[in-house]
Amino acid sequence: xxxxxxxxxxxxxxxxxxxxxxxxxxxxxxxxxxxxxxxxxxxxxxxxxxxxxxxxxxxxxxxxxxxxxxxxxxxxxxxxxxxxxxxxxxxxxxxxxxxxxxxxxxxxxxxxxxxxxxxxxxxxxxxxxxxxx
Numbered sequence: 001x002x003x004x005x006x007x008x009x010x011x012x013x014x015x016x017x018x019x020x021x022x023x024x025x026x027x028x029x030x031x032x033x034x035x036x037x038x039x040x041x042x043x044x045x046x047x048x049x050x051x052x053x054x055x056x057x058x059x060x061x062x063x064x065x066x067x068x069x070x071x072x073x074x075x076x077x078x079x080x081x082x083x084x085x086x087x088x089x090x091x092x093x094x095x096x097x098x099x100x101x102x103x104x105x106x107x108x109x110x111x112x113x114x115x116x117x118x119x120x121x122x123x124x125x126x127x128x129x130x131x132x133x
Contacts, residue, residue: 008081102128
């Protein structure tokens, strides 16, 4: 599968909607069954949809409110998409506003769609910085 800029944008739009709606099932549908998800380069990667869902339920969106997400596509080549992304949310426990600015490197399944209409991510890597307001 050769990834197109439009297909990458559609995937990022679905990721945005799932994060902003706090929909862990929708997030996991964007990944292959055995996807590798690396939140930081120093932590062990999560492997598989169940691990990704658990992370999104317990480690990510359950502690967030008023989420906004945006992105700018930097490159698409072969089956790889690269983008700069930003997010802003309120941390529920403290009321602090968190701003994130980072990069996604998404490697898509060469087989195309899995159980969603469009590309599914087989390896997801992100790097980000955080600012607390």
